[in-house]
Amino acid sequence: MKIDLSGKRALVTASTGGIGYSIAKGLAKTGAMVIINGRSDKSVNDAVVRLQTELPGASISGIAADLGSAQGAAALVSSAGEIDVLVNNAGIYSTQDFFETNDEVWDQYWDTNVMSGVRLSRALLPAMIEKGWGRVVFVASESARNIPADMIHYGVSKTAQLGLARGLAKRVAGSGVTVNSVLPGPTLSDGVSRMMQAEVERTGKSLEAVVVDFIKEHRPTSIIQRAATTEEVANLIVYVCSPQASATTGASLRVDGGVVDDIV
Known part of the structure; x- marks a missing residue:
């Protein structure tokens, strides 16, 4: 299978390292014009240079914006322009006991893990609908279905992403735009x-x-x-962003190594 996203503009949030960087690299290999995002100019510039070195000739740019706030999301949207592929990868996580997790922490996780995707999707989906083609992917977690007792705040935010993605898929039904979640383990x-x-x-x-x-x-x-390696996770996400995945939407797709113990 040859995935060709030539001429498509892809935005991958939180892509200066880890899974996000591997997603950006995978999309760039398909010919997509990729926008790297991170919180600081240095991290973004470093990632752009690294990716351009690894993939000479690839179209790579970068935008620094902290997606933990409405202002940061607005700044990213303003600079990014029209996008064909949106990968909502921005997220934070840490272990913390439920009884020691105050409202401030819950608000921080909600803003970063959930509202960043809400804000970007609300801003960028209309142009996809108008063009009749687009891909939106939420990078969730197996913790969305298997909520860890020591990371309840994180797990709940990831479960919310699944609901958001499913609802958005139904909202844009028949438009040629797909919306899915991918659940790494x-x-x-x-x-x-x-x-x-x-x-x-x-x-x-x-x-x-x-x-x-x-x-x-x-x-x-x-x-x-x-x-799993970050590349193994990215492989599934790149496929979900491809023309070949046109009949897959509203789905929660696991790349969890089989951690979630069911057959559905």
Whole structure:
């Protein structure tokens, strides 16, 4: 299968590293004009240079904007212009006990993980509908369906993304625009690496070994029994953004290594 997105403009939020960067790279390989997004000019510029080095000739640009606020989302929309492919990848996560998670933290997670996608979709979907073609993808998490007891605030925000994506798919029904969610499981991203660093230093094990131990203890239903790579997650997202995925919409698609223990 050859995916060709030549002439399409793609915006991938939070794409200076990790899963977002791999998504941006995968889309750029298909010929799409890709906009990198991150919170700082330095991180965005560094990612643009890195991607242009890895893919000479690719059309890559960058916009710095913090999507944890309405102002940041508006600034990104203003600079981005019309978009054909929107990947809502921006998100934050951390472990915290429910009884110690105050309203400020809940508001922060809601604004970043949910409202960023609401604001960008509200602004960018109308032009897609008018053109009769577009792709919107929400990068959710298996935690949306398997809410962790130590990350309830995060899991709830990810469940909300599934509802948002399904509702938007129905709202734009018959327009040629698709809206889907993709649910990664444990993934060897930059953020996970930072979270596991203390355990790496404590045990002297490799990062990969520490992550395998984590999965065995905290995600024992994993079928692949390891973390996915960011490229493995990006592969599914790039497909969902492709012309070939035109009959897939309103779906919650798992790339979780089998962590969610059901057959649906």
